[in-house]
Amino acid sequence: MIYFDNAATTAPSERVIEAVTEGLRNFGNPSSLHGLGLEAEKRREAARESVATALGALPEEIYFTSCATESSNTAIFGVSKTVGKRKKRIVTTSVEHPSVERCCAALEEQGFEIIRVRPDSSGSISAESIVSAVNDDTCLVTAMLVNNENGRIVPVGEAFAGIRKKYPQTVLHCDCVQGFMKLPVKAKKLGADLISLSAHKIHGPKGIGALYIRKGLHIPAFIVGGGQERGFRSGTESLPLIMGFGAACDELSGTIDQRFARVSALRDRLFALCRETDGISLNSDSECSPYITSLAVSGLKSEVMLHFLEQRGIYVSSGSACSKGKKSSVIAEFGISGELSDSVLRISFSAENTEEEVAALIEALKEAQRSLAHIR
Ligand code: PLP
Numbered sequence: 001m002i003y004f005d006n007a008a009t010t011a012p013s014e015r016v017i018e019a020v021t022e023g024l025r026n027f028g029n030p031s032s033l034h035g036l037g038l039e040a041e042k043r044r045e046a047a048r049e050s051v052a053t054a055l056g057a058l059p060e061e062i063y064f065t066s067c068a069t070e071s072s073n074t075a076i077f078g079v080s081k082t083v084g085k086r087k088k089r090i091v092t093t094s095v096e097h098p099s100v101e102r103c104c105a106a107l108e109e110q111g112f113e114i115i116r117v118r119p120d121s122s123g124s125i126s127a128e129s130i131v132s133a134v135n136d137d138t139c140l141v142t143a144m145l146v147n148n149e150n151g152r153i154v155p156v157g158e159a160f161a162g163i164r165k166k167y168p169q170t171v172l173h174c175d176c177v178q179g180f181m182k183l184p185v186k187a188k189k190l191g192a193d194l195i196s197l198s199a200h201k202i203h204g205p206k207g208i209g210a211l212y213i214r215k216g217l218h219i220p221a222f223i224v225g226g227g228q229e230r231g232f233r234s235g236t237e238s239l240p241l242i243m244g245f246g247a248a249c250d251e252l253s254g255t256i257d258q259r260f261a262r263v264s265a266l267r268d269r270l271f272a273l274c275r276e277t278d279g280i281s282l283n284s285d286s287e288c289s290p291y292i293t294s295l296a297v298s299g300l301k302s303e304v305m306l307h308f309l310e311q312r313g314i315y316v317s318s319g320s321a322c323s324k325g326k327k328s329s330v331i332a333e334f335g336i337s338g339e340l341s342d343s344v345l346r347i348s349f350s351a352e353n354t355e356e357e358v359a360a361l362i363e364a365l366k367e368a369q370r371s372l373a374h375i376r
Pocket residue numbers: 007008066067068069070097099144146147148175177178197198199209322
């Protein structure tokens with residue numbers, strides 16, 4: 001199997017599987033006062049420290065959630081109920097993941113003014129374009145660090161620094177799902193108040209994410225009940241998943257630069273082979289995260305290509321996994337429209353991929369061009 005769909009999800013590493021298993025064996029409830037409970041609590045806190053260290057945050061700034069979608073919902077709706085009571089503008093981008101965009105759209109229906117900053121003709125979103133959309137009435141800016149469909153990096157740190165100077169009361173949220181553990185993301189350097197993270201994109205388990213909340217910022221609890229996660233997110237914690245998340249952070253923290261260099265080399269090879277091949281166009285460039293590349297094979301529909309590749313043991317995605325075959329509006333925002341947008345494929349790497357696999361992908365694409373020509 002050649003797995004090029006790492007932006008959808010990643011394979012859990014052996015160390016993560018061991019940590020999850022250990023979490024299952026430590027079945028105590030972290031809220032119990034007896035020894036089993038205390039042991040579970042100790043392990044939960046060790047994992048929190050691992051996530052915090054990886055993000056350059058304090059352990060008390062990390063709250064475990066079920067996924068990044070929950071983190072972003074909590075962050076965005078939370079701010080709408082605090083600062084949003086007085087200020088009604090939210091600035092975001094037009095290329096956000098649905099977990100952010102849908103929150104903004106829901107708030108728009110409630111009367112919030114949503115400004116969606118669009119990419120320019122080169123596909124970039126400048127820091128200045130985000131800063132200039134903010135005004136005195138802005139409660140929240142929410143922008144992603146790395147786009148999940150084509151790897152475009154948004155200069156969030158620069159934008160947040162500019163906004164902080166002019167509008168210090170505006171709350172700043174970043175969806176770091178496709179950047180965390182891939183780029184050197186640090187909370188303080190990013191300057192965000194709120195950050196959404198997901199474990200399953202970094203070789204951790206599914207069903208666990210985190211929300212970073214800068215110390216001193218208050219947002220209301222999303223789930224109320226027994227008061228877990230210091231009253232912020234009730235519900236008995238999933239120690240296996242939390243331990244798996246911690247293990248993934250421990251495992252990857254020290255190798256961000258190494259993996260970046262390795263994946264950049266794979267991406268450069270992919271770009272070179274695509275440019276040598278007629279009929280393949282690239283929707284990503286060298287300014288994008290090397291982990292995600294969007295391309296289109298002209299005249300061949302994404303779904304057809306996806307299945308053709310799968311029959312050869314190659315797994316890619318048509319657009320983003322969450323669009324489930326639905327045409328992505330985000331790709332259109334990046335200027336890919338008309339027939340070409342029906343042919344978009346997303347190739348997303350992990351450091352486990354190899355140059356031979358990249359070459360095999362290109363050979364398979366060429367074979368598809370030859371053998372599927374009749375259904376164009
Ligand atoms: N944000 C981005 C940029 C993503 O790519 C994804 C998943 O594809 C999410 C958020 C949602 O993450 P989760 O599956 O943890 O809810």
